[in-house]
Amino acid sequence: MNNTPESPDNDNDMDWLEAELADTLDEDYELEMSEPALSLEIRKIYERSHPQTMARADYFRALLTLQSELIKLQDWVQYHKEKVVVIFEGRDSAGKGGVIKRITQRLNPRIVRVVALPAPTDREMTQWYFQRYVPHLPAGGEIVLFDRSWYNRPGVERVMGFATEPQVEQFFNDVPEFERMLVRSGIRLIKYWFSITDEEQQMRFLMRIHDPLKQWKLSPMDLQSRVRWEAYTKAKEETFRRTNIPEAPWYIVPANDKKRARLNCISHLLDQIPYEDVPHEEVALPERVFNPDYERAVLPPELYVPQKY
Template sequence: MNSPHNPLDADTLRRLQEDVIDSYDEELELEVDDRILDGPAGLSDEARESRRVYFRELFRLQGELVKGGAIKRITQRLNPRVCRVAALPAPNDREKTQWYFQRFVSHLPAAGEIVLFDRSWYNRAGVERVMGFCSDEDLEEFFRSVPEFEKMLVRSGIRVIKYWFSISDEEQSARFLARINDPLKQWKLSPMDLESRRRWEDYTRAKEVMLERTHIPEAPWWVVQAVDKKRARLNCMHHLLAQFDYHEVEHQPVHLPPRERHEDYIRNPVPADMFVPDIY
């Protein structure tokens, strides 16, 4: 909605409309299999073709991942028994007394598994640092420890791949405005998110120090240009696949067995008052 107290210029309105369409596309990604829909009315031929290309590449790359976001797009079609997301909340009082990396260790993958950390140990170098949730001594100890921690993981056979999705100041502002003006997305904005907008420069400086001090050959950082969300997802998925040698997995044919039937079995009727009314 466009309040007279919060006027939006034409470019911002266009961006909000694009964000709404992108939201539709996110829902379609969960529902559409291999069909490419034309999209909402009003799209230009160029936008319609770009959308077709996006879905075609998305499904192709997801197919490659199945052989072997952006987190949702990577995990969407993978077996949850071998690929999972670890999104740890803020540490509780007990966890605050533990070795900093301790609560992450139990989520690390076994052989043949993939774990995507939505909130990783790098929270310490970002939000904890900027918001004052850790001391300068804690931060310095983190920077001393994290390269050694990641080297240990790599020596044990775990591949550590780190992505930073980079957006501009203007893009972050536009995304926040899109959420503020969309009642269905306002829940995504926490007080911490709003404060992070105010402290954009502090977060940027923290990011620069983090990349400089934790970019190691064994576990380098990869920066994804993410102003265009769709291109960012595809580029990240393509790059992730390129980090591994993989091959076609042979699957045994699946045959549906015949259902056993017994003459003495009678299916009991469900009481009428237990049914949800057929409104639609």
């Protein structure tokens, strides 16, 4: 018997759906929580200097719409065995991690994975520079998001003195052909640079210093990046000039406003790939099998997590 909209079963279904949506929004709000222990004075300074941000409801409405499209993109990549690499670069605290979280939030981690490599080991430092990145490249049906990439060499490695000028020059000579090879192999390579102002980075660093939940994000290297702002700027400009190739151009994301930066980046990413709806098998929930002779065992209470909340 089909349920009418007024039937009790349908009402129960709607109540359940609303509860599920509320839980989802709670998770989103938790992800969006910012500066819970931030000093009030720092917050006041930040709000005076920060551009007017989007209303929360407008932001979530746009984000959920884009995330539904990302699911279609994921399905298309898996169905057609496409290979996608997206590189996220930018200064410390520019918002790379935030947009990566929103991209992957509702996707399958077996299809879409994030690569954030630590500093190279002594052995890796003797290898061909690109060698440690190659194992992380996608197979057919995969999307790989690089939270920093081989562009560490002309950026942090160069500015902090971890790479010599001959090594940097070798990188600039090699990387265009390396990326052309990736594209010729069938990889769709997309490169983003998240751009923030000097003042914005200063405010974000101050907020991290005063927020116990975010202090772990600050490293000695991050703090040195403040001292060497101009050196990073010069390194960035040369990187754009020498690695912005037709096969793999750079796209700059203005990122002073975190929410708009996330939405604009995701929207642009979707526009770069000609994904379409793909066939799906109809999903039906099978009937539960009940065995009248089965009795569920009583487990000892010490196996259970204490119900503190």
